[in-house]
Amino acid sequence: MNKTTNSGERIARITSKLTEFRVEGILFFDMKNIRYLTGFTGSDGALLIGEKGNVLLVDGRYVTQAKQEVSECDIIEYTDKLARLALLISEYNMKVVGFESSALVYDTYLKLNNRLNNVTLEPLSEEINAIRAIKDTQEIDCIRKAATIASQALQFIMNDIQPGISERDIALMLESKMKELGGETLSFETIVASGNNSALPHAKPGSRKIENGDFVVIDYGTVYQGYHSDETCTVVVGSVTQKQREIYQIVKDAHDRALDAVKEGISCREIDRIARDHIGKAGLEQYFSHGTGHGVGLEIHETPAISAKSDDYLTAGMIITIEPGVYIPDLWGIRVEDMMVVESDGCEILSTVPKHLQIT
Numbered sequence: 001m002n003k004t005t006n007s008g009e010r011i012a013r014i015t016s017k018l019t020e021f022r023v024e025g026i027l028f029f030d031m032k033n034i035r036y037l038t039g040f041t042g043s044d045g046a047l048l049i050g051e052k053g054n055v056l057l058v059d060g061r062y063v064t065q066a067k068q069e070v071s072e073c074d075i076i077e078y079t080d081k082l083a084r085l086a087l088l089i090s091e092y093n094m095k096v097v098g099f100e101s102s103a104l105v106y107d108t109y110l111k112l113n114n115r116l117n118n119v120t121l122e123p124l125s126e127e128i129n130a131i132r133a134i135k136d137t138q139e140i141d142c143i144r145k146a147a148t149i150a151s152q153a154l155q156f157i158m159n160d161i162q163p164g165i166s167e168r169d170i171a172l173m174l175e176s177k178m179k180e181l182g183g184e185t186l187s188f189e190t191i192v193a194s195g196n197n198s199a200l201p202h203a204k205p206g207s208r209k210i211e212n213g214d215f216v217v218i219d220y221g222t223v224y225q226g227y228h229s230d231e232t233c234t235v236v237v238g239s240v241t242q243k244q245r246e247i248y249q250i251v252k253d254a255h256d257r258a259l260d261a262v263k264e265g266i267s268c269r270e271i272d273r274i275a276r277d278h279i280g281k282a283g284l285e286q287y288f289s290h291g292t293g294h295g296v297g298l299e300i301h302e303t304p305a306i307s308a309k310s311d312d313y314l315t316a317g318m319i320i321t322i323e324p325g326v327y328i329p330d331l332w333g334i335r336v337e338d339m340m341v342v343e344s345d346g347c348e349i350l351s352t353v354p355k356h357l358q359i360t
Contacts, residue, residue, distance in 0.1 A: 025050025030103035086115035146229035153177035187221030212238035230335035
């Protein structure tokens with residue numbers, strides 16, 4: 001087990017925010033955030049980062065693992081997590097402690113609060129969500145590797161996407177190949193949607209068999225060292241109509257225009273507008289039913305959000321998707337998605353399957 005090389009820098013970044021957040025420490029319960037900050041990959045625990053010390057609390061199952069993976073925190077074993085947290089906060093004489101409001105269920109909050117005397121628990125949400133948005137070199141390398149594995153897997157099975165094969169069988173082949181090439185698990189449940197099923201943005205692969213002339217939307221990803229990839233390719237099987245070509249090109253051009261605008265400092269709302277306006281000018285805006293993209297990292301959806309309602313701005317080091325789509329009910333759908341690293345004057349595309357219209 002390798003210790004996270006940048007754990008100290010990440011924890012220091014949190015510590016530097018304590019005054020701004022007006023807290024003496026922050027409690028972390030979200031295991032993705034705990035992994036990010038400490039390198040601990042177990043499934044349960046709690047982390048306290050504070051002015052007086054940094055402590056990872058684990059139960060007896062994980063003590064040895066935590067000592068192998070974590071270098072920047074003291075390790076404390078607990079039998080009762082909340083009781084041990086309350087004792088630790090008391091020992092540190094803390095009066096105001098922040099916590100991840102999106103990760104702590106209300107029942108647990110009440111139980112913890114009842115164990116604390118004269119301590120204010122301060123909810124933090126957006127402040128915490130933003131801590132993982134900018135990726136360091138180690139993270140970018142992991143996501144690049146995940147993207148490479150996934151893209152190579154799809155390219156390997158592309159010729160198998162032929163009339164007569166089922167959506168489910170395509171998904172199984174793709175998932176097996178990603179695993180064979182080194183993927184740890186799936187980023188999310190693979191989407192393979194053909195024919196009129198492709199008009200459903202989050203369709204599940206079923207028993208429908210591919211037919212000549214079908215659009216097939218494949219949205220897929222794998223995980224490498226905890227980090228996710230995300231890519232969508234839409235191919236057409238056998239023959240293609242002029243209308244299919246035209247609308248595919250509209251979606252592809254919306255994707256390309258948004259991608260060309262990606263750089264540090266631009267608003268995520270503007271990226272979404274660029275893609276949405278292009279689709280809207282073709283009279284298809286009503287069929288573009290989701291945001292243009294999102295951040296990717298230890299989770300498949302992270303800050304920033306690339307949508308019409310987003311207040312986020314792109315910063316170098318963020319990893320995002322660009323994924324416009326058009327979904328015409330009872331006909332077919334098209335989505336074109338790449339994943340990229342934001343740079344000061346552009347981006348590096350991590351997904352590698354070509355996005356021109358491919359006919360299998």
